[in-house]
Amino acid sequence: MNKLNDIEIIDSVKRGNYSDYSLLINRYKDRAFSLLKRLLKNEMDAEEALQDSFLKAYNSLAAFRNDSQFSTWFYKIVYNTGLSVIASKKRKVEQQMSSIDEQFDLVSYDAEIYSGAENGREYILKMVDKLPIRGALVVILFYMDGLSLNEISQIMGLSLVNTKVLLHRSRNALKDLLIKHNYQEEML
């Protein structure tokens, strides 16, 4: 049953086999949770938003068009649900997301992460969480979910150029730290 693709599962759910929806939940829950954790910076909120996202997606499944990708459609729901949580809590992160010119200055976290990391790989992966929120989200969607920049721009409501800028800035910030600690030789 797990071999079914997203569209086949959705068709089955639409035909009334609602229990098949659990296949989609199991397929996307971890990646959606990773995204929400970075967006909300709080595990409890991320969990609640994750539930809401799946329920919203279930309710709107009839509106999903089979000629588009479920992942892009679903992540858009996840992203918007996360933004609603932020808006409702008037978090500080809201201010951080007002423009793409977010601070890519990671130096303030450097000492703490560097002292706790065993190697360059661990250091870089921990630093991803310290990137400005949208930078971290673009990195997650691009590398973990394998989405194209075009799909990411649709999910986050950004232009393609700005999405690319966020990816490049994130990589550059991580690259500068890598050079600073001379990790690149060890990692290649």
Place this chain on the structure above:
Amino acid sequence: MSKLTDEMLNKYLDGDLEVSDLEAVKEELNSDPDALARLRALRAVDATLKTIEADHAPENISDRIMKKISAGKYTVKTAPAHFFISIISILLVGIISVTVAAFRSASHSSANNNLVDYTDKIKNTLVKNAESAQNFFSNPGVVFTVGALTIIFLIAAYFTIESHKNFTKKFNSLSN
């Protein structure tokens, strides 16, 4: 100062450079150790990011969601049948137009605006329109042209739908 900016190195890494720029960047990398070191670091970052693993969502999240769904509070709302809605809308607009036309014509021709008058007028308008349509289609040339156009339209529609279906199937198989 290195000529190669981080932006260009990122584009090089992503394969986004134009062919003409690509050669220039390759040449520059051969003679610029600083740019080469930055590119190596970027490659290391890129390779590391490719290994990012997803966090684990809470264990029982699927059960909790499915419990809410099975409680019946959440349902897959059926999509409105756009095709039938548009056909019914067109029919309704047609009926309303005929009725309005009949009313207007009745009010112009007679001061006695009673219900029977309106009903007659509606009937007359419909009959008149049906007659003119009948006259129009009694011409063999018109019938032939309309018939040919309909067949062409149906064939074109069939091929369009089939190609769309094939494209969707291919697209989905690529994406899954």
